[in-house]
Amino acid sequence: MASGCTRWVDGHPGAGKVVAKGGVDPGFIRGTDGGPVDRLAATAITDIDAFWEAAFPDAFGEKWRPLEGGIYSVDTADPSAKPPPCTEKASDVEGNAFYCPSADAIAWDRAALLPVLQDRFGDAAVVIVLAHEVGHAVQRRMGITPEAERRDPQKYPTILTEAMADCFAGSFVKWVNDGKSEHLAIGTDTLDSALGALITFRDPVGTSPQDRAAHGNAFDRVSAFQDGYQQGTRFCGAMTVENRPFTQQAFTTLDDRDRGGNLPFDEMLEAVTDDLGRYYGALVTARGKAWTPPKTTPTREEPDCSGDQGPVAFCPKDGSVEVEVTRELPELHAEIGDYATGVLLASRYGLAARSAAGEGVEGADAAASALCLAGAYTREVFTRRQGFGLSPGDLDEAVQVLLAHDYAARDATGRQAVEPGFQRVDVFRGGVFEGVKACGLG
Template identity: 30%
Template sequence: MRTSVRRILGSIAVTTVAVLLGACGTSAISKSADPSMVAGMPATDGPSGLRSNAPKPSRTVTNTDGGAIDLLAVQSVSDVEDYWSGGVYRDAFKRNFTPVAKLISWDSRRSSDAVSFCGETTSSLVNAAYCPVDRSIGWDRGALLPSLKKTYGDMAVTMVLAHEYGHSVQHQAGLNSPNTPVLVAEQQADCFAGAYMNWVAQGHSRRFTLSTGNGLNTLLASMIAFRDPLMSGRRAVSGGGEHGSAFERISAFQFGFAEGPGTCMAIDVDEVTRRRGDLPVELQRNQTGNWPVSQASVKSVIAAMNILFKPATRPTLSFDTVAATKCPDAKATPPVSFCPATNTIAVDLPALKQLGAPTDGPAGLTGDNTAYSVLISRYLLSVQQQAGLPVDSANAGLRTACLTGVATTKLALQVSTSDGNTVALTAGDLDEAVAGLLTNGLAAGDVNGLTAPAGFARIDAFRTGVLGDQDVCLKRFP
């Protein structure tokens, strides 16, 4: 017997289509999230980065080479200080704002350029950080910041420094005790950076622009690159150097972007523990975290969905890609399509294998659950159709993403299927789903593949399902 064990989030009671129908009919419906909006702003593409007419920086930097990277960095710090000093800090913490004391630059590639930063030599120090000892912010202009700018653009550099400035805000506001876990402090800083980026996106910055479409998508992609690597034997909340998965860090960023800095103060040990639930943060012994896509694995995932949702009529699974193009009431959406007229899920297996192939590069993290989350999303279109819900709009796409998050969470139950497999999810699978939502977006697509234009909205919908339940999805995306 071949057993494929893949584990993810906490234990949630199994629900059926009948419950889904009941929730739709009896729950109070809140205002729908608009798929064309991001935190109250239209999702639009446009320029992102340093303005050509930006004013001169308000700060100077020690040990600078006077180059373009240091200019971008000091402009970033100057802009972040404009945000916090403009009343935001005072409104949030009821006290006056104090800027950081100094800025330090170095080139990690050159030992001759090495200086002391926070008691450490900067030789080979590829990093950016806030030092509470002397209230300074420092960065590597030789390797780190140029790499970020080349791969993700100006705003990735600004994002890193906004995050580091978030640590300064924590320090002067006295938010955390000395024994606060690094994980908590890092996600607070991600949240503060998100609040600042909303201010930029709204057009308040004199120095930078950020579009809510392609610009914000690229910024989120950079956060995927900042995730913690998969580890073994690490406690869920510890005093070590843990920063968080891409899913967690993007979630914290979205909290700040959507709700402002006040919500960041609520991120503490208890909040992180509740948000994680039983979410795995490490691979268990003998786990690889990868279940290669195959005809057998696809059948097992669909079998697990049948067990979890118990639909009155199970959708038919087909590997006939030609038949998918002949569906009378929906377009094909390879690598997985759903046809409402025949209640059929059609899988283009070679294309799904390609989507689920493990990669880890500048475009972001993908892997097996990038593919399986798309497969699950098409199954949930069948569930929604049987529940009498529309499946052919961008709003339906976001509802599908939300319910895919719910279904993903349910797989913590490690569903045993009749073919001898145990279908569950490992640490890292949420990150792979997020990467797919940001790039191809099909897991947040309606029956015709129509999806919200902003990756931010797709990820937000998926996260809503992961951290909530089907009632929340139906209220937000009726």
């Protein structure tokens, strides 16, 4: 049983909409009650199957074989409900959706999973979960079976097969977004919801990537989904432990574990501003320009030195950075984690670096560059062995704040921003994976 794909932890994305063009009769689903949740699931499964009927031969040179063992909707609130394959009793499915490789079947909890996902994140979450589970069926048809995984666990660790399934789900969503689906229509806002759902399915902070049940942190899962969306099914199918980087980390100290990887707000603010000054100073001086670290000014009100940039703002007139320290930024810090603070500061320092390097700080290109530079800085601190560095969970916090807010992706006027959250995460990833060269800093 490919289980645990839908285990979630707290997150705060917005719900996106999936428009079902008529819907599909769920009568082919075993155990269905014929209700709206199963109708949405039936619609998703039908279009996912149509996607793979077209995509599988092109990607893997063989005809697609639909699921042979059936589709199961389980009312886990009913003690008399029949268990699906790979389980002994219906309650084994509680809060879960899974692919059963031995039976080539998919099952979900109709009572305590799909309606909860739908209510919390919108229809998109249901579609993405089911696309992910069918992704495991794709792997079986590729020869990545439980037997193969047991024979060579180093070749097919769980974190890799889960990333591949996320990637396949991204490819399907792109197909729908391109208007090729018969029954589903997905808007741009739903991409943010899809990523929000993946965030809630991440591993608990501090899980080792070598853990046999590891599914990946939010950054890794979002990256796999976006790669599938952009690169397609062949790319997903070619993932290996050699070519797929993972950022998930275990805690290395007891103190960090006990803090959940988070520094107190004031301590984080002092540590990250000093480090940002050194990092961006090196970038600017390497380009033959002078650098003076921005004066960081705390304010009790939202900064207004240059338009609406949110709780952290770069002030072009004097090159300073204003930081609101009484309400929104401390709240984001407490709600999401300390690297929410770090990302917002890193992007505003990115504007300061662009200004010092003689580059513009207004307009869409400047906004994207500042966000990318925050990713490049994140790349630097993620790989450090000494000094200020990232804790497990920090990259997840970056994804969360970028999905929920556009502050890190605004220009110095506050009027231009990278939209939507899906695109913000992608621009940030460019800096993380490629460094400064991706960021348009001359």
